[in-house]
Amino acid sequence: MDDELIFADENENSENLGPRLNFEDTWKILIVDDEQEVHNVTKMVLGDLVYKNKKAEFFHAYSAEDTLEIVKKNPDIAIILLDVVMEEDNTGLRLIKAIREELGNKFVRIVIRTGQPGEAPEKKVIVDYDINDYKEKTELTSQKLFSTIIASLRSFENIMILDRNRQGLAKIIQASSQLLEFHSINSLGIEILTQLQKLINEGFQKNELISGFVAGLEKDKYKIISGIGDYSGKIEIDDKAAELIQLAKNNYVNHFFKKGYYIGLFRTLSGEKNIILIRAEKDLDQSDQYLIEILCSHIQSVYDNIYLSREIEDTQKEILFTLGEVVETRSNETGYHVKRVAEYSKLLALKYGLSEAEAELIKQASPMHDIGKVGINDEILNKPGELTKAEFEVIKTHAKIGYDIFKSSNRKILKAAAIIAHQHHERYDGTGYPNGLKGENIHIYGRITCLTDVFDALDSNRVYKKAWPFDRILDYIKSEKGKLFDPRLVDIFFENIEEIKKIRESYSRAY
Ligand SMILES: [Fe+2]
Numbered sequence: 001m002d003d004e005l006i007f008a009d010e011n012e013n014s015e016n017l018g019p020r021l022n023f024e025d026t027w028k029i030l031i032v033d034d035e036q037e038v039h040n041v042t043k044m045v046l047g048d049l050v051y052k053n054k055k056a057e058f059f060h061a062y063s064a065e066d067t068l069e070i071v072k073k074n075p076d077i078a079i080i081l082l083d084v085v086m087e088e089d090n091t092g093l094r095l096i097k098a099i100r101e102e103l104g105n106k107f108v109r110i111v112i113r114t115g116q117p118g119e120a121p122e123k124k125v126i127v128d129y130d131i132n133d134y135k136e137k138t139e140l141t142s143q144k145l146f147s148t149i150i151a152s153l154r155s156f157e158n159i160m161i162l163d164r165n166r167q168g169l170a171k172i173i174q175a176s177s178q179l180l181e182f183h184s185i186n187s188l189g190i191e192i193l194t195q196l197q198k199l200i201n202e203g204f205q206k207n208e209l210i211s212g213f214v215a216g217l218e219k220d221k222y223k224i225i226s227g228i229g230d231y232s233g234k235i236e237i238d239d240k241a242a243e244l245i246q247l248a249k250n251n252y253v254n255h256f257f258k259k260g261y262y263i264g265l266f267r268t269l270s271g272e273k274n275i276i277l278i279r280a281e282k283d284l285d286q287s288d289q290y291l292i293e294i295l296c297s298h299i300q301s302v303y304d305n306i307y308l309s310r311e312i313e314d315t316q317k318e319i320l321f322t323l324g325e326v327v328e329t330r331s332n333e334t335g336y337h338v339k340r341v342a343e344y345s346k347l348l349a350l351k352y353g354l355s356e357a358e359a360e361l362i363k364q365a366s367p368m369h370d371i372g373k374v375g376i377n378d379e380i381l382n383k384p385g386e387l388t389k390a391e392f393e394v395i396k397t398h399a400k401i402g403y404d405i406f407k408s409s410n411r412k413i414l415k416a417a418a419i420i421a422h423q424h425h426e427r428y429d430g431t432g433y434p435n436g437l438k439g440e441n442i443h444i445y446g447r448i449t450c451l452t453d454v455f456d457a458l459d460s461n462r463v464y465k466k467a468w469p470f471d472r473i474l475d476y477i478k479s480e481k482g483k484l485f486d487p488r489l490v491d492i493f494f495e496n497i498e499e500i501k502k503i504r505e506s507y508s509r510a511y
């Protein structure tokens with residue numbers, strides 16, 4: 001029972017993804033044979049083998065049980081030299097199945113060495129079993145054994161590189177979609193560096209071996225926007241980095257590798273270039289370079305994406321403001337009424353405890369509060385005198401009309417605009433219109449815009465009235481606490497009256 005659990009856990013982790021190629025240590029070779037003599041001879045022949053600067057490290061198993069135990073503990077074994085006839089005639093063959101299927105190790109190279117080929121005929125075994133070579137012990141001279149081992153190591157190494165690339169690509173695909181979620185260059189910078197670090201670190205033991213930064217131009221000088229490793233928390237770039245950046249610019253290349261360094265230049269919307277620099281404490285090998293290049297080719301599109309979405313957002317904001325101003329002009333509400341309502345609303349939203357993002361949303365959506373007035377005819381809308389009861393009923397429909405304009409939109413801003421248009425004439429005591437909502441049943445966007453709209457309307461000249469004196473407006477707001485207005489918002493309004501006044505002063509009003 002316990003064994004099963006442990007096994008399941010291991011499978012969930014990286015076991016099935018295969019071992020990682022470790023550049024620092026040895027080639028692990030497992031000798032499986034029930035004759036001690038075979039172990040001795042093999043070790044003697046291969047004892048001082050060195051391939052690609054790595055020595056061999058030997059493991060010895062004398063039974064099926066030993067073998068599985070060792071392979072389980074060492075998923076990065078490169079080669080198994082496997083005897084066939086041990087406890088039973090087919091022990092070796094059973095072991096192959098167990099290693100491939102039960103342990104899920106598809107990477108280790110298995111070389112069958114048998115003294116009794118009759119028990120496991122070569123043709124059948126090589127076809128039916130997932131092995132890499134079949135040798136009869138008699139034909140395996142020391143030179144041949146050596147050649148077999150080198151060939152197997154080479155193929156193991158290639159498999160590992162391919163697998164690492166495969167895993168790297170999978171990470172890049174994941175990283176690319178994550179990168180697309182980013183909307184600010186700053187947080188994108190950290191994410192890019194982290195992803196690059198992960199890719200390069202596959203072959204390393206420790207994370208500290210990678211440093212890097214994303215830098216942008218500031219007054220003709222590159223300054224670090226975000227950094228990791230040695231560059232973490234720094235602003236100035238070092239001489240070596242400056243030299244490499246210059247080299248890239250002089251040669252008009254967008255990215256290159258140089259002795260453990262990677263430099264990438266990415267175009268920003270303003271035409272400037274941002275720099276990504278990665279420094280590794282080793283030469284970046286071909287596989288590193290391949291993966292970095294792929295990831296970085298995505299980065300430019302991510303940059304473009306960020307700038308495009310910023311452009312769209314800005315355009316959206318501008319359109320909304322302009323629409324709000326159109327309504328304002330048509331109602332003769334000159335003098336930046338919607339701009340001030342937007343600013344007051346954001347301030348109250350923040351002080352009320354809403355997030356910066358939500359406060360910004362209210363700011364952008366609040367200019368739409370009277371958008372429904374496009375559906376009201378000019379005579380009623382611009383009537384200088386007092387409205388009749390019937391005329392007022394017509395004016396009241398602007399809340400519902402405004403709501404209908406935006407209600408089916410899935411855009412955040414327009415959804416907020418729908419709420420604000422609908423509820424900005426609801427009263428806290430439940431006697432407002434169009435739905436007579438009461439207290440907290442009125443959306444906070446509606447409660448905020450109700451207060452800021454009324455405040456600014458009283459503070460401005462309109463066709464039907466002059467602006468009220470400021471003190472009278474304040475008295476009115478106080479007197480409507482808990483009636484027209486949310487009492488908490490009235491408190492917040494007075495607690496922040498100085499900031500309200502600043503906004504009021506910063507937009508010149510037409511009196
Ligand atoms: Fe209104």
Ligand SMILES: [Fe+2]
Pocket residue numbers: 337369370453457
């Ligand atoms: Fe208004």
